Structure formats: structure tokens, C-alpha cells
Amino acid sequence: xxxxxxxxxxxxxxxxxxxxxxxxxxxxxxxxxxxxxxxxxxxxxxxxxxxxxxxxxxxxxxxxxxxxxxxxxxxxxxxxxxxxxxxxxxxxxxxxxxxxxxxxxxxxxxxxxxxxxxxxxxxxxxxxxxxxxxxxxxxxxxxxxxxxxxxxxxxxxxxxxxxxxxxxxxxxxxxxxxxxxxxxxxxxxxxxxxxxxxxxxxxxxxxxxxxxxxxxxxxxxxxxxxxxxxxxxxxxxxxxxxxxxxxxxxxxxxxxxxxxxxxxxxxxxxxxxxxxxxxxxxxxxxxxxxxxxxxxxxxxxxxxxxxxxxxxxxxxxxxxxx
Amino acid sequence: xxxxxxxxxxxxxxxxxxxxxxxxxxxxxxxxxxxxxxxxxxxxxxxxxxxxxxxxxxxxxxxxxxxxxxxxxxxxxxxxxxxxxxxxxxxxxxxxxxxxxxxxxxxxxxxxxxxxxxxxxxxxxxxxxxxxxxxxxxxxxxxxxxxxxxxxxxxxxxxxxxxxxxxxxxxxxxxxxxxxxxxxxxxxxxxxxxxxxxxxxxxxxxxxxxxxxxxxxxxxxxxxxxxxxxxxxxxxxxxxxxxxxxxxxxxxxxxxxxxxxxxxxxxxxxxxxxxxxxxxxxxxxxxxxxxxxxxxxxxxxxxxxxxxxxxxxxxxxx
Numbered sequence: 001x002x003x004x005x006x007x008x009x010x011x012x013x014x015x016x017x018x019x020x021x022x023x024x025x026x027x028x029x030x031x032x033x034x035x036x037x038x039x040x041x042x043x044x045x046x047x048x049x050x051x052x053x054x055x056x057x058x059x060x061x062x063x064x065x066x067x068x069x070x071x072x073x074x075x076x077x078x079x080x081x082x083x084x085x086x087x088x089x090x091x092x093x094x095x096x097x098x099x100x101x102x103x104x105x106x107x108x109x110x111x112x113x114x115x116x117x118x119x120x121x122x123x124x125x126x127x128x129x130x131x132x133x134x135x136x137x138x139x140x141x142x143x144x145x146x147x148x149x150x151x152x153x154x155x156x157x158x159x160x161x162x163x164x165x166x167x168x169x170x171x172x173x174x175x176x177x178x179x180x181x182x183x184x185x186x187x188x189x190x191x192x193x194x195x196x197x198x199x200x201x202x203x204x205x206x207x208x209x210x211x212x213x214x215x216x217x218x219x220x221x222x223x224x225x226x227x228x229x230x231x232x233x234x235x236x237x238x239x240x241x242x243x244x245x246x247x248x249x250x251x252x253x254x255x256x257x258x259x260x261x262x263x264x265x266x267x268x269x270x271x272x273x274x275x276x277x278x279x280x281x282x283x284x285x286x287x288x289x290x291x292x293x294x295x296x297x298x299x300x301x302x303x304x305x306x307x308x309x310x311x312x313x314x315x316x317x318x319x320x321x322x
Numbered sequence: 323x324x325x326x327x328x329x330x331x332x333x334x335x336x337x338x339x340x341x342x343x344x345x346x347x348x349x350x351x352x353x354x355x356x357x358x359x360x361x362x363x364x365x366x367x368x369x370x371x372x373x374x375x376x377x378x379x380x381x382x383x384x385x386x387x388x389x390x391x392x393x394x395x396x397x398x399x400x401x402x403x404x405x406x407x408x409x410x411x412x413x414x415x416x417x418x419x420x421x422x423x424x425x426x427x428x429x430x431x432x433x434x435x436x437x438x439x440x441x442x443x444x445x446x447x448x449x450x451x452x453x454x455x456x457x458x459x460x461x462x463x464x465x466x467x468x469x470x471x472x473x474x475x476x477x478x479x480x481x482x483x484x485x486x487x488x489x490x491x492x493x494x495x496x497x498x499x500x501x502x503x504x505x506x507x508x509x510x511x512x513x514x515x516x517x518x519x520x521x522x523x524x525x526x527x528x529x530x531x532x533x534x535x536x537x538x539x540x541x542x543x544x545x546x547x548x549x550x551x552x553x554x555x556x557x558x559x560x561x562x563x564x565x566x567x568x569x570x571x572x573x574x575x576x577x578x579x580x581x582x583x584x585x586x587x588x589x590x591x592x593x594x595x596x597x598x599x600x601x602x603x604x605x606x607x608x609x610x611x612x613x614x615x616x617x618x619x620x621x622x623x624x625x626x627x628x629x630x631x632x633x634x635x636x637x638x639x640x
Binding site: 259 | 564
């Protein structure tokens, strides 16, 4: 099956300035990711802040150019796509962002975010048909078109705004949805609704979703697979349930044990060591990026990048399993 | 009988508007014991932050106190003069605000901000002693002492948050009121910060009032949990009771909305929105969203009562 979207060994470096000798921060390093047509699954891309999650989203959406490597849409580099191909890519790969208030233009009514893409991608023949399509999409996300259309973003609640953004995805029926922290700005009690809409999208349109988040417990509800990033590199990748129940990478172990669970009978045991993550990022690390915080570090860890190892049930980047 | 450090009695804090006042905290009573972590949980816009700042009388207009008392060691904070209050703030009760990102002075080094607070309460100190004190404080929040020479802009979010908590601890307060201390932190740092509160409680008998929207973090560290909804306390119990036998339907709904690794699948959300606090529903404020609502809930406000040892609830079911 063809990969609809693929990141091939993508590296992104950001310049930190410096006149004679330029300094760089490597936000994403040697990242590979592929999503096949009609696989219908939700993949979580998880990591702490500064691990490169949003950079990957921006790369996949063509907002920024990779320093090395290629982002491919149906086998072609997205930076070399021509007119009609580019439009097709734009339609098939849709995104939902963290703060719905920031993604909406305050001067335009909500209608605009739904009707504009319908017009642009010529999904409707007449204005009436377009409005009908938009109303159906709003109904699909649990909103009443008569209450929403004609209003400005500030007149809606946060949950309604995020649902309106998802209604657009319903209207466009893309192949891929990129959801960058879609629930983190939404009140805890309403998050489940948004997750349910994403799940419905996945089931009804056989769409695949890359769910980018730092919140593992919400991601677990709807995801099949997980990719865990640390400082721009993938640490562990595989089936979500397998990894949650039996994490192997020392970083992933630490991360999963720190996720608070609503169960006072099984509280955290021991204490975590807090270290300076900022420093680790700026220093040029030759070996494993996690080695200075790793409780199981060996001498080789600080000397050599760990290889990407295929275990039976997952992939992992750690010298312990080499 | 455990000693009560702080007692809030029927506290009311309203916000003035052009029409009716917003009753953000409307008749709240609870106490904080010595050496305990009291969690305060609820949805957003339910008065959590107003209550947290109201305890130290840190409310600014248009907010105003509309009634009630806050007793610290038997003395009402709202009856004190500003000077008396100043003596208690920070030294006895410290407050760690929600937006710690903005709580630090951007044009002053971290050590300067620490020494300001210390010298304001304990008088002029020798520079050497100050540096030693600050280094110890920073170390206790797992930060390297060199941070003292940095400006706030050079620190990451987690570091700033820890600096603010470290400042809260600077004068060995008996109670720290922490408003969403970890809401912007990564999970590993969040765990570290929360464990710091537990360590403080165990080593220095400090009490902590931990305000959070995330009931899962309270499950990890709190001793007792108070559930607040629409400006009123719905239930207070010890943490086991809250999770094992929640009394109020709202508590149950709140727990059900939290995802967990144990069960795959999307948790249940709470239908509807918190009410407009200018004009809250008559009777129980939760009844429009309550799945166990009865006729009486609409008409009569439930009494907030102790139904078992240490179990307080405001619900007609009991």
C-alpha cells in the first residue's frame, strides 16, 4: 500500500544566530514516519515540551522546510508539488491545532472557516449546497448549525470552537488528520467529547490520525500506536497498550510512571530526579540524548548514538537492547 | 483531635458587575489541618482560583468579600490591619500563583527576588548568609544554585515554577496555597514538583492546599480532597473515600471524566456547562447536570453537612 504521507529521515535544525560561527538547535533528528492509505488508525506522537512534536507537525504540513530529508506526499516531495497536486495534498492532509481561538480569525464569522474550504476545493455546486454541507458537518460534531452559523469566534465557548474546527475536517473528508494537542485547552470535563469526535472521524471516513500530545492518558483512550520522542529523537515506538504496560526504554519507563493515575491505592513510589533538561538540549551530545538522566546508563551510552533496534513487538533506540 | 491551622467559615467572594454580582465563592467552609495536603478540585470557572487568593485576602477589585471569615490560628484575616496581614503573608501562609510564568520580575535576578522577600520579613542579613539560604532553597526544589544569578527569561517553564515554589518556602511557612502549580509542566517535572510538596509535609510539617483541575494528580499526593462546583463545596473527604465511595454525583462525574491506563476507551464527559454565577440555578447548583436529580434538588438548596466522620457533603441524597 502506498504511503500517503511520509517523513523520510527528516532533520530540522534551527539557527540560534551567531555571526562567525553559527549555532544550531536540532529540533528533530533523523525522523521517519509513514502513514499508509486507508489503514485507519490513530498514532500518538508524544514527548515533553521541546521534544520536537510541533516541529514535526509543521514539517508534515509544509509550514517549514526540513534541513535534511524529505516529506513526501504519495511518493513526491511536498516542496516540489505543482498546483493541482498541492491542492490535493492540502485537502487530504488536514490539521486541528491546540488553541481554536488562535486558529480562527476574529473578524470573520464561523461560517467562513467552513464555507471557504468548501468553495476553494469546489465541494459544492451552489451556495445553498455549501451551507447544507456545512450544517451537516456541524451536526456530525454535535453542534446545531442554526446556533453556530452567523456567529463570531468570541461568541462561542472553547469546546464549541474546537468542534467547529473538527466540523471542517468532517466537511473535507481528508485522508489524514493531524491533531496537535487538540484537547489541552479544553476543560477536563469536555475533553472526552472531542476525543469521541476524532474517533468517529477515524471510523466513518477510514481516516488516519497523527495525534500529537504530551498527555498520555488522553491519547491512550483513542490511539493504536505510539511514538515517543525525546529531544528530537524517537526513543520507542510500537503498540500503545504494549508500551504502556511494559515500557522498555529507561526514558519511557520514567515518563509513563510519572503520568498521574486516579487511583490513590497505587501511588507513586520513590522519587524522580529532576535535572537540567535545558542544558542537555544545548550541549552537543554524541551518545544517547538521554544518557545524562538515565538511571541505567552504561559507558557506551555517552559515546555512541544508540541504533534503531527492531524488537519483536516494538522498535527502540537504546543500547540496552542492542 | 488534629489541630486546625486554617479555618474558612462561610466565605463569600463576589465580583462586581454592572448587573448582578458574580458569586464566584459563595459560602464556602472548610479547614486545613496541620501537616496535610488538602486538594481542591473542580472544573474551570468554579471559583477555585478566587478561593485560593481569597484565603490570603489577595483579592483585587472588582472582587470583594461579601461575608464570612478566614481564621488563621483563631484570628480572622479579614479583620486584621494591612500590617498584621503582611506579617502573616509569606511568613506563615505562602501563596504560589497560577501563572508563575508571570510571577517573577523580569529585570531582577532570581537571588534579588529571594532576598527581597527574606529581608522584608526577617530584616537585613549578611550577604554570605543570604546566598547560603538561597542556595539551600534552590537545592530543595532540585535546581542548581547557579540559577540564583540568572534572570527569569533564561529559565524554562518548569524551572520558573520551581523557583516560585522555592520562594514560597523561603520563610518556612506553615501553609502553602498553591494554585495549579503544575498545570504547565511536563509530567516528569510535574511529578517532581508534587513530590516536593510531599517531602515538605513530611520533613517540616508544612500544610499544602493544592488547587488543581486534574483530580488524578490529587489522587497521587493529597490527603483530603475538597470538590468545588459553581462556588460551593460539594464534598470533602479523605482521598480514599473520594475515589472509593464518592458521595456527591458531581464527584463521581468528575472522576469518571478522567482517563486512566487501566481502562481502554474514552471516559465519560459531564454533559452541560457550569452555570452562570451571576444567576445560579435555585436549589442545588448541580441539579441541571446531575443524573440523580430529584424534585427537591430544584427547589431546595441541600445543606452542607457532616454525614460521617470527616465526610462532608451537600446533597439531598443523604
